[in-house]
Amino acid sequence: MPQLDALRAISVGMVLFYHFWRPARRYVAFGPIGVRVFFVLSGFLITGILLRSRALRDSGSTPAAVALRRFYIRRVLRIFPLYYLALAIAWYGHVWGAREGMAWHAAYLSNVHFFLVNGVQHNQWGGHVSHLWSLSVEEQFYLVWPWVILFAPRRWLPGIALGVAALGPVFRFVVFGLTGNDVTPILPLGCVDSLALGAYLAITVAPEYQSHPLVRRIRAPVLWTGALLFAAYQAAALTDGYWMFRTVSFDLAIALMSVWLVTRAAEGMGGLAGRILENRSLRYVGMISYGIYVLHLMLPDLLPQVASRLGHPHALGWLGDQTKWYLLFYSAASVAVAAVSWHCFEGPINRLKDRFEYR
Numbered sequence: 001m002p003q004l005d006a007l008r009a010i011s012v013g014m015v016l017f018y019h020f021w022r023p024a025r026r027y028v029a030f031g032p033i034g035v036r037v038f039f040v041l042s043g044f045l046i047t048g049i050l051l052r053s054r055a056l057r058d059s060g061s062t063p064a065a066v067a068l069r070r071f072y073i074r075r076v077l078r079i080f081p082l083y084y085l086a087l088a089i090a091w092y093g094h095v096w097g098a099r100e101g102m103a104w105h106a107a108y109l110s111n112v113h114f115f116l117v118n119g120v121q122h123n124q125w126g127g128h129v130s131h132l133w134s135l136s137v138e139e140q141f142y143l144v145w146p147w148v149i150l151f152a153p154r155r156w157l158p159g160i161a162l163g164v165a166a167l168g169p170v171f172r173f174v175v176f177g178l179t180g181n182d183v184t185p186i187l188p189l190g191c192v193d194s195l196a197l198g199a200y201l202a203i204t205v206a207p208e209y210q211s212h213p214l215v216r217r218i219r220a221p222v223l224w225t226g227a228l229l230f231a232a233y234q235a236a237a238l239t240d241g242y243w244m245f246r247t248v249s250f251d252l253a254i255a256l257m258s259v260w261l262v263t264r265a266a267e268g269m270g271g272l273a274g275r276i277l278e279n280r281s282l283r284y285v286g287m288i289s290y291g292i293y294v295l296h297l298m299l300p301d302l303l304p305q306v307a308s309r310l311g312h313p314h315a316l317g318w319l320g321d322q323t324k325w326y327l328l329f330y331s332a333a334s335v336a337v338a339a340v341s342w343h344c345f346e347g348p349i350n351r352l353k354d355r356f357e358y359r
Contacts, residue, residue: 001279003042003265005286011037012289015131016331019297028234029250035134037200038195038293040262042138043198047161050207057150064150070356071271073145077356079290081343081349083135086294090129094113095301097127108139111186113254118183125183128297133186135199135294140188141195158214162198164282165255169248176247185251194255201259218263226256291338291346299333300326 011034017024018031025031053071068281087105104113114305126133126134128315152160165293171189176182201218209215220282230253236242261354285292307315315350319326 001266001268003268003285004045004262005289006277006279007262007265008038008286008289009039009284010281010294011035011041012285013331015293016334017205017327019131019202020322020330021324021327023255027237032250033254036251037261038134038136039191040198040201040255040258041195042268044193044200044202044259044262046066046142046145047062047149047199047202048206050146051202054150055208058154060160067150068146070097072142073356074353075142078137079139082291082294082346085345086298089302090091093298093305095128095298096153097125097129100127101129105129105153105223108136109164111136111188115181115183115187119179119181122182125236128301131293131297135190137186137191137195141192144241145195145199154208155212158200158203158209158212161196161203162214165193165196165200167253168196169316172251173244173246176244182243182247186249191251194258195257197259198262201263201266204289211293220260222256225262226253226260229253230257231294271290288338288342292343295337295341296330296334299330299337303330303333322334 014030015035018034050071053062053067055065055066059270082214084106087098087102091094091102101110101113101117101270104110110129114125114130115135117255148160149157167189167192171187171192172184175190176184203209204215229249233246233249233253236246236249265277268274274296304313304316307313319329
C-alpha cells in the first residue's frame, strides 16, 4: 500500500505548516487534522497486523503469548529509541517545556500532564514538546488494543470497534461538560474515535468479516458526512462560540473523512491523485515522517544553540518569528534531520525487527 506513505507525508506537512507559520492557525487547524489522519492510519495498520496475528493464533501456528511478545518488541524497536533520544536531547538542550514534565513524557503520559496543566493554567501547556501528547495516545492504544483483537470473541470485533468509535464523542461531551477543559480531546478516550474507525476499516477489508452483519465497506457517504460535520465545525469556529459542539465534533469529522481517504489510498487511487500519492519523494518523506514529527518542534530551540556554539549567535535571526522564511527553513531542517536520523540511527535499529517476524 505505497500510497499510505504519501498520506503520512501530507499529514506531517500539515503539522509543520501549523507549527511553523502562525497565520496558518487562524482559520483551519491543519496540525490537529494531520494528527487525526495519523491516528486513522495507525488504527488501520496496527489492527491489520493484529488480525493476521489472530489468524495465526487461531490456526495454532503461533501462540497468543508469542504474538503479543513479538508485537511489543517490534513496536519498541520502532518507537522507543528515537523517542527517548529526543527526550534526552530536549533535556540537555533546555527545550521549552521539556524539563517541567520529563517524568510524564518518559512514562508516555504527556497528554495527561498537559490536560492537568491546562486545567490550572489555560493555554499554558506544552511549549516545544506539546506534540508529544499524540505519541502518548499511540502508546496507550498499543497497550490495550492487542489484547482486544487477540482475545475478544472474533464476531464481537466489528461491534467493539464501532462502540469504541462512538465512545470518543460521548467522552468529550461528558468530560468537557464537567471540567470545561478544552484539551479534553488529547486524552486517550478523547480521540479514540479516530483510532477505532481506522481499526474498523481494517476489519472491513479482512476476508473473514465480509459476511458479518455489522461490516460495511467505507464509501462516499462517510466522506460527505464528515465533510458536512467539518463545515459545521468551521462555521461555529468563526463565531468563537459553540465550544461544546466544536469539542465534540472536530475529531469525528476528521476521522470520517480520513477513513474514506485511507480506504481509497489503501486500494490505490488512480488518476492525478494516484500519481501524486505514488511520487517517490513524497513517499520517502512519509517513510521518515516519524522522525520529522518527533524532532520538528524542538529545532527552533536547538538550532540557534548550535549556531551560537559555532560562534554565530545571530545566524538565524533573519528568519524572524513565524515568518514564511521561518516555515521554509525549519520544515527543510526537520526533513534533513529526520533523514539523517533514519539512515544513521532509526533504520539500523528498525532492521532488528526482522528477527521477530509474526509468523
